[in-house]
Amino acid sequence: MPPRRLLAAVMTVAAIAAGTTAATAAPVVTTTNPITSSFADTFADPSIIQGRDGYWYAYATSDPLVANGPFGLMHMARTKDFSSWEYLGTVFNDQTKPSWAAPGSFFWAPDIRYFDGHYVMYFTVTDTNANPGGDPAIGVATAPTPAGPWTATSGPVVAPRPDGNGGYLGTIDPAMLTAADGKRYLYYGGFYGGISVTELSPDGMHAVGTPTQVTIGDRYEGSYVVYRDGWYYFMGSSMNCCAGPTTGYSVFAGRSRSPKGPFVDADGAALTDSRVGGTTVITQNGNRWIGPGHHAFITDAAGQDHIVYHAIDRNQPWLTNPFGINRRPMLIDNIDWIDGWPRTNAGAGPSQNPVAAPTTGSALGIDSTDPAAGLRGATRQPGDSLGGPTATINGAAQTRQSAPDGSLRVEADVKLGNSFTTVLGNQVVTTVANDRLTITVGGRTSSVNLPADFDRTQWNKLSVQVSGSTVTARLNDAGLGDVYGEAQLAVPGLELRSAPVRWLGSAEVDNLTVRSVAKPVNKMVAVPRTGKLLTGDSFDGALGSDWSWVRKDDKATVADGKLSWPLENADMTGSSNNAGLLFHTVPTGDSWIAETKLHLDTGQGDVRNYQQAGMIAYLNDDDFARLGNVAIWKTRQTEYGRELVARPSDGATSYGAAAIGRSAPTLWMRLAYHKNAAGEHVYRAGTSVDGKNWTWGASWVLPSAAKIGIYAHGEFTGANPPPVATFDYLNFYESR
Known part of the structure; x- marks a missing residue:
């Protein structure tokens, strides 16, 4: 229907409007991390989806839920409001688990999706019957409901991959994406072999074609990909997931115009580079939570994105004895898109105090699971056992109440007829017709083609959102960052007026929500900044009384305004403790920033374990934090490691690390010191x-x-000979 005639029809529908008072705001529901504490002490590698019954279903890897509990065959739980949870049991049992999995295999990292009328779960099988002893592969199972029953296919969707040396590459951690080209893709892999993406058959059950490697090995695992504003955002977890109290797991991102990459970070560094790229999505901030990672994304009814992930309470790091199973519950926090990049809580990282829960359900008096009662002109249908009652729209329908002024989001599961139009504020018109998704506002139009095989008769998810002066309409599988089509239109000066939400055309509708849009956050939280110089040394002469050694290395020399130090064949981790350390007196006070400039050329692309140099915050040989420019296999990384005594009974130490920024032959480093509210001593790392x-x-x-x-x-x-690390200075500044 032409836009002017369509708007005229909409205004005719307005004549039947009634009950135009905006809905009263619902009370705010809060949640506190970890959100799975009511039923589990650990719920690792989580993924999540909203079922058509309105519940949010979460899935986790096979670790025991509680200490001394049995290993499960992956776990399921659900919630309506993210405040209270119900545990649903395991995905498989011994009779239903994949027949091709070896008897002792574990099942890790479930990835949940919905398409073609059923729920689809991808997962890691750590060992198969084909090559018993450790040949990981990716399995897939389907179910009619998000709670099962789950039926695994007769073979893996991605088979074990020999490494050519008698072993197998890390075929783990699957994540599926339906892309704008209509194809389905599966990302999988980890530190051994890197992460690859393969095209899937249309039914999602088989890998087809030749995979493309999208990350260098030795850096990323736990991938998840979402589409937003024309970009595919790859996100992966880095470093060690499970080092107990020294876990530094973190999530980093790169983006591409193609689902196959290449993915580059905000600084233009590729995730396949030896000096590997990655823009920080979430990392630990000095509160109780360390090692946040292996995540999934959701978008709530108000358009706010959230990251669900596991993390470790540094005060309760173990589920079993030290060096046993790590205690990794599920957490959730906001994702804010700042300058085109996803940041957890605007860069603040994991939360530990009560925060607003994801917005669920609908405003305007609509019961999202029985939507017809809140609409005029819609017919209630009994629906099915999964979704319950639905609303059928044939012709025209509208909400009984008016939506408020300002930004608005309308979302629903839909089975579409030949043409279906959503109208907001009598101003914004979004239509799905003739295999196109179109936005019209006044004389402005934005339109995208839908894939040739897009099936409008299946349940898909349709969202229309006005946020400020930007209108975004998206059709996708299940609202998990996937996309069949996304149209976007910027309309300067657009101010959405209060009016009922209206629909024209034909569709069956379920899970309908109408909500004011969450206020976007577009500025990062403050970071440490240097003030005046307090003390330090620019190496203009011999080392003075402010310097002291632990295990002096006479090969370190000062000349020409630099300290030059050939790398020692030594280390500080475990029981080695044979490396030299050079310390400078620190300033007094509860906050300051230490900075150095380092030149260390470790080459690119070859194996150089573990050449490194940098800064250290040191209590003793078994209790320190070390920031280094380091070669780890073929990658060059900035590693911020921590060692401490994890088992006092015998002095056994634990070492783990986080990654920060990008490596370079010349690198500036900072350690920002402050005391937290508990009086603890916090050292935050920065690189440039x-x-x-x-x-x-x-x-x-x-x-x-x-x-x-x-x-x-x-x-x-x-x-x-060994490379030489050259330091230009070590200075201490006020922290502003």
Whole structure:
């Protein structure tokens, strides 16, 4: 229907309007991390989906839920409001688990989806019958409801991948995406072999074609990909998921115009580079939560994105004895899109206090699971056992109440007829017709083609959102970042007026929500900034009384305004403790920033374990935090590691690390010190490749104030003579 005639028809429908008072705002529901504490102590590698019954269903890897509990065959739970949860049992039992899995196999990292009229779950099988002993593969199962029963296919969707050396690559951690080209893609892989993406058959049950590697090995696992504003955002977890109290797991992102990449970060660094890229999505901030990662995304009824992930309470890191199973409950926090990049709580990281829960259900007096009662002109249908009653629209329908002025989001599961139109504020018109998704506002139009095989007779998800002066309409599988089509239109000066939401055409509608849009956050939280110089040394002469050594290395020399230090074939982790450390006196006060400039050329692309140099916050040989520019296999990374005694009975230590920013031959480093509200000593790391623009990352908490110094070592291979680390200065500044 032409836009002018369509608007005229809409205005005719307005004549039947009644009950035009905007709905009263519902009370705010809060939630506190970890959100799975009511039924589980650990709920790792979570994924989540909203079922047509209005519940949100969450799934987790096979670890025991509680200490000394049995390993499950992946877990299921559900919630209506993210405040209270119901545990639903395991995905499989011994009779229904995949027949091709070896008897001792574990089942990890479920990825939940909905398409073609059923729920689809991808998961890791750690060992198959084909090559018993550790040949991971990706399995897939389907179910008529999000609670099952789940039926696994007779073979893997991605088979084990031999590494050519008698072993197998890390075929783990699946994540599916339906892309705008109408094809389905599966991302999988991890630290051994990197992450690849393969096209799937239309039914999603088989890998087809040749995979494309999208990350370098040794850096990322736990991938998840979402589409937004014309970009595909790849997100992956880095470093060690499970090092107990020293876990530094974090999530980083890159983006591409293609679902196959190449994915590059906000600084233009590719995730396939040896000096690997990645823009921080979430990392630990110095509160109780460490190692946040292996995540999934959801969008709530108000258009707010959220990240669900696991993390470790540094005060309760183990589910079983030290060095046993890690305690990894599920957490949730807001994702804010700032300058085109996803940031958790605007860069603040994991929350530990009560926060607003995701917005669920509908305003305007609509029961989202029985939507016809809240509409005029719609017919109630009994629906099915999964979704319950639905609303059929044939001709014209509208909400009984008016939506308020301002930004608005309308979302529903829909089975579409030949043409279906949504109208907001009598101003914004979105139509699905003739295999196109079109937005019309006044004389402005934005339109995209839908895939040739788009099936409008299946349940799909349709959302229309006006946020400020931008209108976005999207059709997708299940609201999990996938996309069949997204149209977007910027209308300067657009101010949505109060009016009923209206529909024209034909569709069956379920899970209908109408909500004011969550206020977007578009500014990052404050980061540490340097003030005046307090103390330090620019190496203009011999080392003075402000310097002290632990295990002095006579090969370190000062000349020409630099300290040059050939890397020692030594280390600080475990029982080695044979590396030299050079410390400078720190300033007094409860906050300051230490900074150095380091030049260390570790090459690119070859194996050089583990050449490194940088800064250290040191209590003793078994209790420190170390920020280094380091070679790890073929990657060059900035690693912020932590070692402490994890088992006091025998002095056994734990070491883990977070990654921060990008490696470069010349790298600036900072450690920002402050005391938190509990009086603990927090050291946050930052790096820069130009000395001007800083990437601030993870924080480690030490039990007392530490010595600050520099180091150059590495238990390394691949270079003889060893590379030389050159430091231009070590300075201490006020923290502003």
